[in-house]
Amino acid sequence: MSALAAARYGKDNVRVLKVHRDEKTGIQTVVEMTVCVLLEGDIETSYTKADNSVVVATDSIKNTVFITAKQNPVTPPELFGSILGTHFIEKYNHIHAAHVNIVTHRWVRMDVDGKPHPHSFIKPGSETRDVQVDVIEGKGIDINSAINGLTVLKSTGSQFWGFVRDEYTTLKETWDRILSTDVAASWQWRRFTGLAEVKAHFEKFNAAWEAARAITLKTFAEDNSASVQATMYKMGEQILAAAPLLDTVSYALPNNHFFEIDLSWHKGLKNTGKDAEVYAPQSNPNGLIKCTVARSGQRAKL
Numbered sequence: 001m002s003a004l005a006a007a008r009y010g011k012d013n014v015r016v017l018k019v020h021r022d023e024k025t026g027i028q029t030v031v032e033m034t035v036c037v038l039l040e041g042d043i044e045t046s047y048t049k050a051d052n053s054v055v056v057a058t059d060s061i062k063n064t065v066f067i068t069a070k071q072n073p074v075t076p077p078e079l080f081g082s083i084l085g086t087h088f089i090e091k092y093n094h095i096h097a098a099h100v101n102i103v104t105h106r107w108v109r110m111d112v113d114g115k116p117h118p119h120s121f122i123k124p125g126s127e128t129r130d131v132q133v134d135v136i137e138g139k140g141i142d143i144n145s146a147i148n149g150l151t152v153l154k155s156t157g158s159q160f161w162g163f164v165r166d167e168y169t170t171l172k173e174t175w176d177r178i179l180s181t182d183v184a185a186s187w188q189w190r191r192f193t194g195l196a197e198v199k200a201h202f203e204k205f206n207a208a209w210e211a212a213r214a215i216t217l218k219t220f221a222e223d224n225s226a227s228v229q230a231t232m233y234k235m236g237e238q239i240l241a242a243a244p245l246l247d248t249v250s251y252a253l254p255n256n257h258f259f260e261i262d263l264s265w266h267k268g269l270k271n272t273g274k275d276a277e278v279y280a281p282q283s284n285p286n287g288l289i290k291c292t293v294a295r296s297g298q299r300a301k302l
């Protein structure tokens with residue numbers, strides 16, 4: 001005998017671009033998103049009895065994303081995700097949870113002749129602003145916000161020494177190395193009671209994203225890093241202090257290694273230690289360092 005233990009379904013990779021036109025100034029703004037909506041509820045019979053009467057077609061879910069984007073602001077994504085998720089649990093009696101994931105792609109206004117252009121944009125890299133919004137009937141709205149794909153590098157101001165040395169160790173201690181990572185930072189909001197409460201805290205979402213981004217970059221640049229571990233913890237502490245509605249801040253940072261190259265075999269050329277100039281970027285393997293920072297007394301899962 002078997003039974004359906006868990007089920008959710010919906011539409012993934014719904015790509016949307018919304019243009020906002022300010023009629024007065026002629027300035028336009030674009031927001032590009034990739035959306036995933038997964039629904040849960042009394043949908044078991046669609047799996048176990050071929051009963052499609054409980055299925056809101058994933059095609060209709062996709063249409064709802066477009067209509068909701070037309071009729072509502074799409075920023076901040078935390079609010080748009082909450083509006084979209086709440087729609088499904090309010091519209092369909094048998095749907096009890098909606099899980100909305102939004103990846104917002106970064107389009108930055110172009111400067112032309114030193115001036116911000118009214119309707120032209122650049123995609124500066126792979127950085128995205130992401131949210132996971134879980135609207136759960138009778139419980140509330142859980143929101144996790146994130147920055148992903150923000151690649152940074154510093155050419156000094158990073159050390160790594162004092163680590164375990166044993167018969168497995170070949171790595172030399174260093175007091176000056178290149179440090180580079182692709183930032184994956186996320187912050188978990190305390191549960192909201194519903195859409196009204198999300199709307200009431202509207203302005204906090206962009207503020208938290210801006211603070212998280214600024215703190216991450218400033219700390220990365222300015223901290224004389226003892227390790228990825230020590231630097232990321234400092235970032236998390238500061239973000240929690242800047243945004244009181246956050247329960248936790250998490251980081252997952254790859255250590256993108258740049259190895260020194262010994263060129264002494266060529267006419268005694270000096271290219272290591274304080275003479276290092278030419279490095280070999282490594283694609284793999286890479287360190288991967290994770291942590292979650294919570295307010296004192298709280299434990300969290302990775």
Ligand SMILES: O=c1[nH]c(=O)c2[nH]c(=O)[nH]c2[nH]1
Binds near residue numbers: 160171226228255287
């Ligand atoms: O910042 C670092 N943390 C580590 O845990 C580690 N391990 C390693 O080989 N290099 C580094 N660098």
